[in-house]
Amino acid sequence: MKTLEISPGLLTLDQLYNVFNGEYERFALQVGCGEAIKASAEIVSKAASGGVPVYGVNTGFGKLASTPIEREAVAQLQVNLVRSHCVGVGSPLAPSTTRLMMILKVASLARGYSGVRPLVIDSLLSLLNANLIPYIPSQGSVGASGDLAPLAHMTLCLMGEGPFLSEGQKSAKLEHLNFYKIEPLRLVAKEGLALINGTQTSTALALDALFAFQPVFEAALLIGAMSLEAARGSDAPFDDRIHQVRGQLGQIETAIHYREILSGSAIRASHLTEDDRVQDPYSLRCQPQVMGACLDQFRYASTVLQRETNAVTDNPLVFSEDDAILSGGNFHAEPVALVADAMAVAMSEVGAIAERRIAMLIDSSISRLPPFLTSSAGLNSGYMIAHVTAAALASENKSLAHPASVDSLPTSANQEDHVSMATFAARRLQQIVTNVSHILAIEYLISAQGFDYLRPLRSSDVLECAYSLLREKVPSMNEDRVISNDIQSAVELIQRGQLAKIAQDYGHRISLWG
Template sequence: MSALTMSPGTATLADLERLYREQLPVQIDRAAKEAIDLAAERVAVAAGGDDAVYGVNTGFGKLASVKIEAGDTATLQRNLILSHCCGVGEALDATTTRLMMALKLLSLGRGASGVRFDVLRLIEDCLLKDVTPVIPVQGSVGASGDLAPLAHMSAVLIGEGEAEIAGVRMPGGAALAQAGLTPVVLGPKEGLGLINGTQFSTACALTALFDAWRLAEATLVTASLSTDAIMGSTAPLLAEIHALRGHRGQIEVARAMRAIMDGSEIRESHRDGDSRVQDPYCIRCQPQVAGACIDLLRMAGRTLEIEANAATDNPLVLIDADRIVSGGNFHAEPVAFAADQIALAVAELGAISQRRVALMVDPTLSFDLPPFLARNPGLNSGMMIAEVTTAALMSENKHLANPCSTDSTPTSANQEDHVSMAAHGARRLARMNANLSQILGVELLCAAEGVEHRAPLKTSIALQKALARLRTDVPPLTEDRYMAPDLDTAADLIRTRVLVAAVSANDMIDLGDAHAAG
C-alpha cells in the first residue's frame, strides 16, 4: 500500500478522513526536512549551553528549576517517556491510534519542535509496517498535551511499552524487531516534543466528526421516510421559507429532503382535504434542527482542521528569531470546545429522531397507523419497546452532551492550574455516535413499516430504494419476533452509509462538502 504524502500545515479534513477510512501509511513531504533539521540543530546547541532551556536541560513541570547535566539529557528524555506512561483503561482502537500518529507527524513536521527527522521516519515506518502502539484511553486532562496517551505511543519508539502487529499484542521492542525496525535513542527535548501536544484528543474528535457527519446525512433519509409514513406535509420544505432565514445547513437540508421525497404518491394523496393544519415540530422543523446541527459540525471541523496542522509543542523553536520560547500551544481548549459542539449536534439529531419514532408508534398522532406499528396489535407489541430503547439512548446522549470544556482541575502541584478536559470530551463522542446510529436505525424500521402500511400508495423513487435496501436484510414485521438483531442491522446500514448510498446514487442528497472550511 503506497503512503499518502502530507505537507505539514496544509492537511485538509478530506485528507484526514481518507487516512481514517482507508488506514493508509503516511509520509511527510520531504520539503519539510530542512526546517525540521534546523530546529533539531538549534536544540542540540541549547543542550550544550549554560542557559536553562525548559525540557532541554531542565526538569519538567514544577521541576523546571532543576538544571540537568549535559551528560544526562538522553536519560532525562527516556525517563520522561517512561514516567508518563500512566494511562489506564481500555486500549484506543487501532484506527484512531494510527490517525493520532499521523497527526503527531504533521505537528513535528512544522519544524518547531526540535525533534530529529529520524524520529519522524520511525513513526512513518511504524505506520507502514502496521506497528500500532497500545494506548490506554484514560489519563489525559488535555493540557500540557495529552501526556499519558502520547507517552504510551512514544514508548514503543524507544522499544518499551506495548504494541500490536498483525493483530498480536506484544512488547514494543518485540514489535519493532518483528517489523525490522530499530528503536530510537532520544536526543535533547525529543521526549518532550513527542508527548507535548493535542494529538490524542484531536484524533478522537476527528474520527467522531467524520462518523457524526455520516449520521447527519442518514437522518435526512430517515426523516423523509418518517414524513411519508405519517403522511406529513412537505410545505415546510419550501425553498422560500429557508432563504428568508439564510442559514446554510437549514437551506441544504430542506433542499435535500425535497429531492428525496420528490414524486411520492403518498405525499400527493393528501394535498387536498387533509384536516391537519400543521405537523408536529419533529416533522415540520427538521431543516431547522438538522441544519443547525450540520452547521455546528462544520464549525467544529474548521477548528479541528487547524489543530491537526498545528505545532502544539512546548517550548517552540523559532528558527527565524533564533530562539527557543516557552508557550502554551499544548492547551487543548479549542479541541475541547469542538468536542462539545459535536456532542451537542449528535444529541440533538437523536432527540428529534426519537420524537419521530414516538410519533409513528402513537395511534393518536400517526394519522391512522396501527398502534406501535403492529400488524395485529394486542397480540403483537410491534415497535413498542424499540421506541423505549430510543428514549433510553436519547436520554443517555443528553447526559453525555453536558460540556466537558467547562470542567477544570489543577494538576502537577498547581503548575498546570487550568486544563481543558478535551481528552474525555472527545472520547465520549464515539459512544454518542453509536447511540445515535441505533436511534436512527429504529426510526428507519418504524418509518419502513409506516410507509408500507400506506400501500398501494408508494413513496418516492429515492425512498423506495432505501426500503428495498433495508428489506434485503430485515423483513417486514408481520408478527412479533426476536428484535435485537433487526435493530443492530438497521443501525449498521446507517453507520456504514449503505442506506445513504442507496438513496444518493443519483445525487439525491446534496449537503455540500462536509470537509468545506468556508
C-alpha cells in the first residue's frame, strides 16, 4: 500500500500527478509538524477567551467584521459559518479534483499558520484514507475570500452533516463516518474559517486540468508529426540552427522532439529531391514555434501552481513566534486565475493548429492526397464532416478561452469589491482539454489514413508505432462508415496516455511542468 507523506511547504507536482493517477492509497502527515500546529492553535484559543476583537475568532465575517461575538458563542459562530456558506450549485467536482483539494488543504493547515488543532488535519486525512469523497457542487465561488462555498461543503462532511459522492450521486452523510469509525469534527474558534478560506479548490481544478493535458500535449506532438509525414512535408524547418537564433526555450525543446520522432523516415527520404514545394503551410512548418510557446506557458503556470500548492491562503494568519494574528488577503486567487487563463489560451492553440492541419490534409490541392482521404470521393464523403466537428470544437474553445480574470463582481455588500474568478477560470479548463482531445483524435484518424495512401513507404519507428496503435482499434476507412465510433476509440488512446507512452518508450518525453 503506497503512502504519500505530505510535507507542508514541500509538496511537488510530481507527487500530486501521482495522486491524480491513483498511485497513492494512503496519506500521512510528515512527522514533526505537530508543534507548529499546536502553537498556533493555542494563540487562537487565548484570543477567543480574551476581550480584544480578532477577525473571525470573536467577530462576524466580511461586512459583519465589526460585530462582536460573545465568548460562549465562539464555537457556534464557526458552525454557523460553515452551514451558511454551503451555497454551491451545479454538478459535483470530480473525485480527482476533490482529492487534490483535500491534500492541498492538509498541506496548508499543517504549516502552522492557521490556528487549527491537529485534530482538524487528522479528520481530513481520515476521509482521504477511507476514500470518502465529499459531494461538492462545482459552482458558486468567485475565487476571493477563498473558495468559500466548495470548501464549506467539504467541511460540512467533516462535521458529519454533508453528503458524500458515490458513483456520481449524493450518498449518506453520518452513516459513512460511522462505518469507518470517524468521529464528526466539532469545530472550535477559527477552525471553520480556516477550513473554508483559501485557494485550494481553484488550485486543485487548475492542477487537475494540467495533469489531464499532459498526455494530450504529448500526443499532439506525435500526431502533428504524423500529419507532416502524411502531407510529405519538410523537416528542414525543425533544424536546430533556426531555433537557436531565436532563443525561445520551449521552441528549441519541441524542435528537438520533432527531429527525434521524425528521424529515419523513409517517407521524408523519398521526396527530398523531387518535391517542388518551397515551403509548407504554417500549421506544419511552425509547429515548434506554436507548440513551444504553449509549452512555455504551461511551465510558467506550473511554477505558479507549485507555489500555490504549498501556500498558506486563509485569513487571518497566526504567527506564533510573536503571538500575532494578522488579517490579510492571501485568499485572493489572482495568481491562479491569471495562469488558468493562460492555460486556457495555450490549450486552445494546441487544438487550433491541429484543426488547421486537418483542413490541410483533406484539401487535395494542398496535401496531394485524395479529396477528404477517400478513394471514391463523391460516392464517399470520407473525412469531410469529421473536419466540421473539429472546427466546431475549435470555435467553442475560443469562447471558453475568453479570460475570466478580467471580470469582477463585488460581493459581501462591497466589502469584497474585487474578486479573481479563479474557480471558473480553472473549472472550464477540463472542457477545453476534452475538446482538444477530440480535435486531435480526428487528426490522428486522418493522418493515419494519409499513411495508408503513401504505402509501401514507411515513416520513422516512433510514428509507425503510433500508426499501428490506432490500427489495432480502427481499421483503414475504405468506404464511408460511422466515424464517431472511430473518434471515440482514438480519443481514448490519447487521453489514457497510450499514445504518449509510445514516444516515452523511445526516450522522448516532454513534461508540462519541466
